Amino acid sequence: MGDHSVAPDHGQEEFSEHGVQRRLGGTSLHVLTGVALAFSTYQLIVAAFHPLSSLITRSLHVGFLLALTFILFPAFRHGARLSRVSPGDWLLAAGCFVLSTYHWVYEADLIQRSGDPSFADLAVGTALVVFVFEASRRILGLALPIVCGLFLLYGLFGQYLPSAIAHRGYGFDQLINQLALGTEGIFGIPTLVSATYIFLFILFGAFLEHAGMIRLFNSIALGFVGHSQGGPAKVAVVSSGLMGTISGSGVANVLTTGQFTIPLMKRFGYSGVFAGAVEATSSMGGQIMPPVMGAVAFIMAENLNLPYAEIVKAAAIPAILYYLTAFWMVHLEAGKKGLTGLPKDECPNPWRAMRDDWHLVLPLAVLVWMLFNGFTPMFAGMTGLALTAVLILGAAVAARVSASAFRYVFWLALGLAAAVLVRQMEQWGIVPLLLLIGALVGLSFVLKGGRRTLHTMKMGLVDGARQALPVGVACAVVGVIIGVLTLTGAASTFAGFILSVGEASVFLSLLLTMLVCLVLGMGIPTIPNYIITSSIAAPALFKLGVPLIVSHMFVFYFGIMADLTPPVALAAFAAASISKESPMKTGLKAVQIAIAGFVVPFMAIYDNALMLQGDPTWLAVAYIVGKAVVAIVLWGAAAIGHLRAPLNAAERLFAAAAAFMLVAAIPLTDEIGFAMSAAFALWHGLRTRRAAPA
Known part of the structure; x- marks a missing residue:
């Protein structure tokens, strides 16, 4: 998002996991920027100081999500004026945020009358559920709200279904109490994870992008593989894999690295369809590429009550094999078509790129170290984010030091200070690191050109809030499914069916689970896909002897593959908008490129x-x-x-x-x-x- 627009380019409007965004200016842009900054600031305060209870943290998180969604996304794609926000949407945005404070104001009362909601409780809960559905429709399309709506109808009228799948019947007040007044529905575990880990890591990725990490990744990829056989396509695989270590979003990866790699592949002889498919396949792997995996990894860690490092350990080898698959496929395609690489003199020196921008890797290295040394993902993410801010501000200050000797002394002193603070995090907490950031901000105000750096950081905060919208809204609306399944116990019905199939063949049970993941993925993003299938199928696979983390990774993996599978292959559609080719053909070619990746989860099961x-x-x-x-x-x-x-x-x-x-x-x-x-x-x-x- 720049000074004059809050929407991505035209390609992202048409093919992304979220709807068409408004292009705002003037007062509307200032209001939107202010709300986004308030959202990011709120999340940073929550991460650093934990001032609020869990339910309030979740409800205010959802309030910010809904407010930004109604400001940024029009109700309908066609006929909408993208340069202004309608009065109705301004009212919706303000109203949703006010409603989200209800849990804060009446927290004690809600606890006292839990299970016996008042009329006001039911009115607020019903409105929140309706607004969450509408926000998900605007930002994610119709498929996910329809699936969640079917579960909601099941909760309301499931007692009238055949006895094999019926439940005993629940009142409207019981359902709203479950979905909107406690921590089982839209404020459930997915929203908790979105309000804590996920937002921080999205913000971390946004800051690194603004710091120049994409440039570094592209230089490394071009330098090492750009001159080899089929080099441009291998650059796409390597740079998207590196980008996946900090992003965790397949569509976002396509729309960042793809702007560079897809035209490069087309220029050196690859068809537009193949170029788009390579980028889509490579970018989707970012969700399983440690250390910063997709949002699902954090939800999985919370669901399984495991350290995030355990999820990273389980994902590491399959992620490497996934990218090995993509790399091998483009190598074979290049050999088949006789495609050469870039001239050696046109490729940058990767060692020089790493020497110039080595400091950008430090926050990622510290993040990995903290994750594998017992720190929580939330604390590690906050530290990595703070270090990234230190590096951005430090680079701006160092650039104003004329003598190179003094510049090296400054970097050495800053590095030692940051290292000592990180080392003492357990004793001192995050406050000293925040004070260091405050001192650097003060220096930036004084030094010439420092305000440009502060503007860059501000836009990182705004972009982080905007990029969190599709993930956060998906986590909220899919809470309807979790709430209904928890209330009715319906998950055991499907699990029993899988178990009965598994008695004949475990392979058939795995095949059935894979097909469910792929079918669901034809209309809904990876997060709700994982939550639905893990709630239903993973426990059944566990009873068939599959370790719980392996069964969840199996579901996660195929939820990702679903984003490559037509007819609704979101990553392929995003790539097709850049390559100017057919989205369906791009999706089919992406499935072919990733075909070997379909066998890795089965091998892990056995x-x-x-x-x-x-x-x-x-x-x-x-x-x-x-x-x-x-x-x-x-x-x-x-x-x-x-x-x-x-x-x-x-x-x-x-x-x-x-x-x-x-x-x-x-x-x-x-x-x-x-x-x-x-x-x-x-x-x-x-x-x-x-x-x-x-």
């Missing part, structure tokens, strides 16, 4: 060492990873139809069969798969060697 579960030995981990790599190589060759040379139909079928044998966990299938892999390599090697002279 061998938990792939997710580092069950205290595996290094030999066991090396074996399963090696097997997965061989399977990915074979799947990729079969899908693209090329290895050293084009593959004929028989070779493609044989390669696919060998890969399937390596995935299947049946006695002797590994041995058969490795034997078939060796036979395929020998067969293809001899054939291409004989064909080489011709």
